[in-house]
Amino acid sequence: MWEKGEITVAQEHYSSGIISSLLDYLSEVQNIVAGKKHVALFMSPGEEEHTLSLRFVSEFFKEAGWKIIFIGRSIPLWDLRQIIDQEKIDLLVLSVFSTGSLNSAEYLIKALKSEIASNQPKIFIGGRGIDSEEFALKAGADVYLDDIGKLQEKIMEIEEMI
Numbered sequence: 001m002w003e004k005g006e007i008t009v010a011q012e013h014y015s016s017g018i019i020s021s022l023l024d025y026l027s028e029v030q031n032i033v034a035g036k037k038h039v040a041l042f043m044s045p046g047e048e049e050h051t052l053s054l055r056f057v058s059e060f061f062k063e064a065g066w067k068i069i070f071i072g073r074s075i076p077l078w079d080l081r082q083i084i085d086q087e088k089i090d091l092l093v094l095s096v097f098s099t100g101s102l103n104s105a106e107y108l109i110k111a112l113k114s115e116i117a118s119n120q121p122k123i124f125i126g127g128r129g130i131d132s133e134e135f136a137l138k139a140g141a142d143v144y145l146d147d148i149g150k151l152q153e154k155i156m157e158i159e160e161m162i
Protein backbone atom coordinates (compact mmCIF):
# COMPACT_ATOMS: atom_id res chain seq x y z
CA MET A 1 0.00 0.00 0.00
CA TRP A 2 2.95 2.27 0.72
CA GLU A 3 4.31 1.48 -2.74
CA LYS A 4 0.98 2.58 -4.28
CA GLY A 5 0.85 5.76 -2.16
CA GLU A 6 -2.22 4.53 -0.29
CA ILE A 7 -0.59 4.85 3.14
CA THR A 8 2.13 7.14 4.50
CA VAL A 9 5.67 6.11 5.48
CA ALA A 10 4.65 6.47 9.14
CA GLN A 11 1.71 4.09 8.66
CA GLU A 12 3.98 1.63 6.86
CA HIS A 13 6.54 1.76 9.72
CA TYR A 14 3.76 1.21 12.24
CA SER A 15 2.42 -1.80 10.27
CA SER A 16 5.92 -3.28 9.86
CA GLY A 17 6.38 -2.93 13.64
CA ILE A 18 3.12 -4.80 14.31
CA ILE A 19 4.12 -7.60 11.91
CA SER A 20 7.47 -7.83 13.64
CA SER A 21 5.84 -8.11 17.10
CA LEU A 22 3.41 -10.70 15.78
CA LEU A 23 6.33 -12.75 14.49
CA ASP A 24 8.00 -12.52 17.92
CA TYR A 25 4.79 -13.75 19.54
CA LEU A 26 4.25 -16.62 17.08
CA SER A 27 7.86 -17.64 17.46
CA GLU A 28 7.46 -17.80 21.26
CA VAL A 29 4.24 -19.83 21.29
CA GLN A 30 5.27 -22.28 18.59
CA ASN A 31 6.27 -25.76 19.83
CA ILE A 32 9.99 -26.33 19.84
CA VAL A 33 11.09 -29.64 18.34
CA ALA A 34 13.44 -31.61 20.58
CA GLY A 35 16.86 -32.71 19.27
CA LYS A 36 17.90 -29.97 16.88
CA LYS A 37 19.12 -31.22 13.52
CA HIS A 38 21.17 -28.26 12.35
CA VAL A 39 21.93 -24.65 13.23
CA ALA A 40 21.13 -21.69 10.96
CA LEU A 41 22.18 -18.08 11.44
CA PHE A 42 20.06 -15.32 9.90
CA MET A 43 21.28 -11.83 9.06
CA SER A 44 21.00 -9.05 6.52
CA PRO A 45 24.27 -7.75 5.01
CA GLY A 46 25.62 -4.18 4.97
CA GLU A 47 23.06 -1.45 5.38
CA GLU A 48 20.14 -3.71 4.58
CA GLU A 49 17.10 -2.84 6.71
CA HIS A 50 14.61 -5.27 5.20
CA THR A 51 14.58 -8.04 7.80
CA LEU A 52 10.91 -9.07 7.91
CA SER A 53 11.14 -11.70 5.18
CA LEU A 54 14.23 -13.10 6.88
CA ARG A 55 12.12 -13.57 10.00
CA PHE A 56 9.50 -15.45 7.96
CA VAL A 57 12.23 -17.65 6.53
CA SER A 58 13.73 -18.37 9.97
CA GLU A 59 10.35 -19.61 11.23
CA PHE A 60 10.23 -22.21 8.43
CA PHE A 61 13.61 -23.53 9.53
CA LYS A 62 12.46 -23.64 13.13
CA GLU A 63 9.40 -25.61 12.13
CA ALA A 64 11.66 -28.04 10.28
CA GLY A 65 13.48 -28.74 13.57
CA TRP A 66 16.50 -26.46 13.17
CA LYS A 67 18.04 -24.32 15.87
CA ILE A 68 17.74 -20.75 14.62
CA ILE A 69 19.82 -17.74 15.58
CA PHE A 70 18.46 -14.44 14.30
CA ILE A 71 20.91 -11.58 14.50
CA GLY A 72 19.07 -9.25 12.15
CA ARG A 73 21.15 -6.45 10.77
CA SER A 74 24.81 -6.66 9.89
CA ILE A 75 27.41 -7.33 12.58
CA PRO A 76 31.20 -6.94 12.37
CA LEU A 77 32.99 -9.75 10.55
CA TRP A 78 35.05 -10.63 13.63
CA ASP A 79 31.92 -11.17 15.76
CA LEU A 80 30.29 -13.12 12.98
CA ARG A 81 33.28 -15.48 12.74
CA GLN A 82 33.14 -16.00 16.48
CA ILE A 83 29.44 -16.87 16.52
CA ILE A 84 29.92 -19.25 13.54
CA ASP A 85 32.67 -21.04 15.50
CA GLN A 86 30.97 -21.09 18.88
CA GLU A 87 27.53 -22.11 17.70
CA LYS A 88 28.77 -24.49 14.97
CA ILE A 89 26.63 -22.82 12.33
CA ASP A 90 25.69 -25.10 9.42
CA LEU A 91 23.92 -22.49 7.33
CA LEU A 92 24.17 -18.71 7.02
CA VAL A 93 20.99 -17.20 5.59
CA LEU A 94 21.22 -13.74 4.02
CA SER A 95 18.48 -11.58 2.57
CA VAL A 96 19.23 -8.95 -0.02
CA PHE A 97 16.91 -6.21 -1.24
CA SER A 98 19.21 -3.88 -3.21
CA THR A 99 22.34 -3.89 -5.37
CA GLY A 100 24.29 -2.29 -2.52
CA SER A 101 23.32 -5.14 -0.20
CA LEU A 102 24.22 -7.68 -2.86
CA ASN A 103 27.72 -6.17 -3.01
CA SER A 104 27.95 -6.30 0.80
CA ALA A 105 26.78 -9.92 0.75
CA GLU A 106 29.41 -10.80 -1.86
CA TYR A 107 32.14 -9.14 0.21
CA LEU A 108 30.97 -10.89 3.37
CA ILE A 109 30.81 -14.34 1.73
CA LYS A 110 34.29 -13.95 0.21
CA ALA A 111 35.75 -12.83 3.54
CA LEU A 112 34.12 -15.73 5.41
CA LYS A 113 35.16 -18.32 2.84
CA SER A 114 38.76 -17.15 2.87
CA GLU A 115 39.02 -16.89 6.66
CA ILE A 116 37.22 -20.00 7.86
CA ALA A 117 39.43 -22.99 7.11
CA SER A 118 37.20 -25.88 8.15
CA ASN A 119 33.50 -26.41 8.83
CA GLN A 120 32.47 -23.50 6.66
CA PRO A 121 28.74 -22.89 6.82
CA LYS A 122 26.80 -23.17 3.57
CA ILE A 123 25.38 -19.86 2.37
CA PHE A 124 21.71 -19.49 1.49
CA ILE A 125 20.59 -16.24 -0.10
CA GLY A 126 17.29 -14.74 -1.22
CA GLY A 127 15.34 -11.51 -1.57
CA ARG A 128 14.22 -8.96 -4.14
CA GLY A 129 17.71 -7.60 -4.70
CA ILE A 130 18.73 -10.68 -6.64
CA ASP A 131 17.38 -11.19 -10.15
CA SER A 132 18.47 -14.75 -10.76
CA GLU A 133 20.29 -17.76 -9.41
CA GLU A 134 23.24 -16.77 -11.61
CA PHE A 135 23.75 -13.54 -9.58
CA ALA A 136 23.42 -15.39 -6.28
CA LEU A 137 25.99 -18.00 -7.21
CA LYS A 138 28.32 -15.32 -8.61
CA ALA A 139 28.15 -13.59 -5.22
CA GLY A 140 29.40 -16.85 -3.68
CA ALA A 141 26.15 -18.33 -2.34
CA ASP A 142 25.71 -22.09 -2.30
CA VAL A 143 21.91 -21.99 -2.49
CA TYR A 144 19.40 -19.45 -3.81
CA LEU A 145 15.62 -19.27 -3.67
CA ASP A 146 13.32 -16.70 -5.25
CA ASP A 147 10.07 -17.63 -3.56
CA ILE A 148 9.37 -18.31 0.10
CA GLY A 149 6.47 -20.52 -1.07
CA LYS A 150 9.01 -23.15 -2.14
CA LEU A 151 10.97 -22.99 1.11
CA GLN A 152 9.92 -26.30 2.67
CA GLU A 153 11.27 -28.30 -0.29
CA LYS A 154 14.41 -26.16 -0.34
CA ILE A 155 15.08 -26.87 3.34
CA MET A 156 14.97 -30.61 2.60
CA GLU A 157 17.48 -30.08 -0.25
CA ILE A 158 19.74 -28.08 2.07
CA GLU A 159 19.57 -30.81 4.73
CA GLU A 160 20.84 -33.30 2.15
CA MET A 161 23.71 -30.96 1.23
CA ILE A 162 24.96 -30.53 4.82
Ligand code: B12
Pocket residue numbers: 001002003012013016047048049050051052053054056057093094095096097098099124125126127128129144145146147148149
Ligand atom coordinates in the same frame (compact mmCIF):
# COMPACT_ATOMS: atom_id res chain seq x y z
C1 B12 B 1 8.45 -3.24 4.79
C2 B12 B 1 9.33 -2.51 3.82
C3 B12 B 1 10.33 -1.68 4.35
C4 B12 B 1 10.62 -1.58 5.84
C5 B12 B 1 11.39 -2.84 6.26
C6 B12 B 1 11.08 -3.27 7.68
C7 B12 B 1 11.76 -4.56 8.01
N1 B12 B 1 12.17 -4.64 9.25
O1 B12 B 1 11.91 -5.47 7.19
C8 B12 B 1 11.49 -0.28 5.93
C9 B12 B 1 10.59 0.88 6.26
C10 B12 B 1 12.65 -0.31 6.91
C11 B12 B 1 11.96 -0.13 4.49
C12 B12 B 1 13.01 0.67 4.13
C13 B12 B 1 13.39 0.91 2.82
N2 B12 B 1 12.81 0.41 1.70
CO1 B12 B 1 11.42 -0.93 1.75
N3 B12 B 1 9.89 -2.01 1.53
C14 B12 B 1 9.15 -2.64 2.41
C15 B12 B 1 8.02 -3.40 1.67
C16 B12 B 1 6.73 -2.61 1.89
C17 B12 B 1 7.82 -4.86 2.10
C18 B12 B 1 9.08 -5.73 2.06
C19 B12 B 1 8.81 -7.11 2.60
O2 B12 B 1 9.21 -7.46 3.70
N4 B12 B 1 8.08 -7.92 1.81
C20 B12 B 1 7.71 -9.30 2.20
C21 B12 B 1 8.53 -10.33 1.42
C22 B12 B 1 8.25 -11.73 1.96
O3 B12 B 1 8.08 -10.30 0.08
P1 B12 B 1 9.00 -9.91 -1.15
O4 B12 B 1 9.84 -8.76 -0.82
O5 B12 B 1 8.14 -9.85 -2.34
O6 B12 B 1 9.99 -11.20 -1.25
C23 B12 B 1 9.86 -12.25 -2.20
C24 B12 B 1 11.20 -12.78 -2.62
O7 B12 B 1 12.12 -11.79 -2.82
C25 B12 B 1 11.55 -13.80 -1.57
N5 B12 B 1 12.37 -13.38 -0.45
C26 B12 B 1 12.39 -12.19 0.19
N6 B12 B 1 13.31 -12.17 1.14
C27 B12 B 1 13.88 -13.39 1.16
C28 B12 B 1 14.89 -13.90 1.95
C29 B12 B 1 15.32 -15.21 1.75
C30 B12 B 1 16.42 -15.77 2.60
C31 B12 B 1 14.71 -15.99 0.74
C32 B12 B 1 15.17 -17.38 0.54
C33 B12 B 1 13.72 -15.46 -0.08
C34 B12 B 1 13.30 -14.17 0.13
O8 B12 B 1 10.33 -14.23 -1.06
C35 B12 B 1 9.23 -13.42 -1.51
C36 B12 B 1 8.36 -14.22 -2.45
O9 B12 B 1 7.97 -15.42 -1.85
C37 B12 B 1 8.52 -3.35 0.18
C38 B12 B 1 7.41 -3.21 -0.88
C39 B12 B 1 6.70 -4.50 -1.17
N7 B12 B 1 5.52 -4.37 -1.68
O10 B12 B 1 7.22 -5.58 -0.98
C40 B12 B 1 9.46 -2.14 0.17
C41 B12 B 1 10.69 -2.18 -0.74
C42 B12 B 1 11.37 -3.54 -0.62
N8 B12 B 1 11.52 -1.12 -0.15
C43 B12 B 1 12.16 -0.43 -1.03
C44 B12 B 1 12.99 0.69 -0.74
C45 B12 B 1 13.48 1.49 -1.94
C46 B12 B 1 13.32 1.03 0.58
C47 B12 B 1 14.24 2.18 1.03
C48 B12 B 1 15.52 2.39 0.20
C49 B12 B 1 13.36 3.46 1.07
C50 B12 B 1 14.10 4.72 1.44
N9 B12 B 1 14.22 5.58 0.48
O11 B12 B 1 14.56 4.85 2.55
C51 B12 B 1 14.58 1.75 2.48
C52 B12 B 1 15.83 0.85 2.51
C53 B12 B 1 16.68 1.10 3.68
C54 B12 B 1 17.83 0.10 3.73
N10 B12 B 1 19.02 0.60 3.96
O12 B12 B 1 17.66 -1.09 3.58
C55 B12 B 1 11.91 -0.93 -2.43
C56 B12 B 1 13.12 -1.77 -2.94
C57 B12 B 1 13.45 -1.51 -4.38
C58 B12 B 1 14.82 -2.11 -4.69
N11 B12 B 1 14.88 -3.39 -5.04
O13 B12 B 1 15.80 -1.44 -4.58
C59 B12 B 1 10.56 -1.71 -2.26
C60 B12 B 1 10.36 -2.87 -3.25
C61 B12 B 1 9.43 -0.67 -2.41
C62 B12 B 1 9.42 0.00 -3.78
N12 B12 B 1 8.70 -0.52 -4.74
O14 B12 B 1 10.08 0.98 -3.96
N13 B12 B 1 11.20 -0.89 3.64
